[in-house]
Amino acid sequence: MLEIEVEGRELAPGAPNDDEIRTALELAFASAGIGSGHVAIHFVDEARSQELAQDYLGKDDATDVISFPVDGDEPIFGGGDEVADAVAGGGVEELTRELGDIVICPERTHDLLETVVHGALHLAGMDHEVDDGQMLALQAELMGWLR
Numbered sequence: 001m002l003e004i005e006v007e008g009r010e011l012a013p014g015a016p017n018d019d020e021i022r023t024a025l026e027l028a029f030a031s032a033g034i035g036s037g038h039v040a041i042h043f044v045d046e047a048r049s050q051e052l053a054q055d056y057l058g059k060d061d062a063t064d065v066i067s068f069p070v071d072g073d074e075p076i077f078g079g080g081d082e083v084a085d086a087v088a089g090g091g092v093e094e095l096t097r098e099l100g101d102i103v104i105c106p107e108r109t110h111d112l113l114e115t116v117v118h119g120a121l122h123l124a125g126m127d128h129e130v131d132d133g134q135m136l137a138l139q140a141e142l143m144g145w146l147r
Contacts, residue, residue: 002037004038011044012104015106028116031142032125034097046105047062049108062105063108065103065105
């Protein structure tokens, strides 16, 4: 199950509602074999987007979306039997993979729902700047399902 937080919705008039965001994230993550975890969506203004782009991308301009993956695809706490034993023994109540944060600048995007999908695909490890068009093709396919 995905745990989703949305912050800064007041900066994104006409943003998709929580159900639309959940559906988009579930489809995007499922395409990468990810069925559960926590993800946060942050809507920010152009000044904050520019600041983040400068700090993390080395770009001196605001951008539509920046994704910050956290746990990646490595097992949480070692995974496997260690985790199963801890959960079964009551030592760990619940393990939630921290998928990461998707930071969206509504002023720089034409389709907020598609930008959510784009950010989620980046969190899942895809990168359109180095692949042969697979990420953007998948994004277009997913948007066909969502529209």
